[in-house]
Amino acid sequence: MLEGEVSKSRAEPESRAEDSIAPPIAVCVSCGLTSCAGCAGAVRPASAVAWEDTSQVWWRRLWRTALTSSLEPQRFFGQLPRGNVSEALAFALCAEVFALGSLALLGAFGLWCIAPGLVHELLASSAACRTLLLTWVAFVLCMLALHALWGACLDWGAQGLRGHPAPRGRSGKNGVRFGLYACGWDLLTSPIGMLAALLTRGPRLGWAPVGAAARAPGLAQRAYLERCLGVDRAAQRRARRCAVVVLSGGMLLVVLIFVVALVSLASRFGY
DSSP states (O other): OHHHHHHHHHHHHHHHHHHHHHSOOOOOTTTTSOSSSSSTTTOOOOOOSSOTTTTTTHHHHHHHHHHHHHHHHHHHHHOOOOOOOHHHHHHHHHHHHHHHHHHHHHHHHHHHHHHHHHHHHHHHHHHHHHHHHHHHHHHHHHHHHHHHHHHHHHHHHHHSSSSSSOOGGOOOOOHHHOOOOOOOOHHHHHHHHHHHHHHHEHHHHTTHHHHHHHHHHHHHHHHHIIIIOOOOOHHHHHHHHHHHHHHHHHHHHHHHHHHHHHHHHHHHTTT
């Protein structure tokens, strides 16, 4: 009888100790409290697009999105979620600034190797520097407009211009997101993109994203039309035709800007 009372008296403190160290059932991930009323909506769910996941630094999100859109274009653009055009525009702007900026620097270095005197003459002229800067800005804006127009044409062409039903309620907004996120291909195929791929993936695997980015447009366009819009083959043909016609005019405009810039520079220096 005495032995049973002793074991009972030992068990009671142990049970009280276990109750005192028992963890709470739920803890708020933001403030750490078990009862929280203000932090419930503060945690933003992770986005399917790496660029829209603000928990990472911007340059890491930029590179991850460019890689994914190039290496997995069918999955990325076939499952492109709805969202804000402003987020896609910010990504496209960063991608084109780096892509065209690195291309301009490479061209300037090549020109310096061929004609260093001309480069010094251009840099000494403030008017020439302004013309070159404005030309670069115009190219960036034109590339953004062409990409956005391409995506919008896919939506417009898929729904048709003469009474065809809109694909799953789409109106062109998600198409613009498609075109702007496609700017990741320009980043990967640019000098800085190639250099980054070689440095991060090594010389043996570094060329794979570059080649994938060059092959991505057709795969991404088909995946977007089939999976994201869910249209039939006739609508897909309309969408591709619309994109080709509109973008042909846009490309002519870009070429015209380039020719005007060259003529302006040549006339300033008497060529």
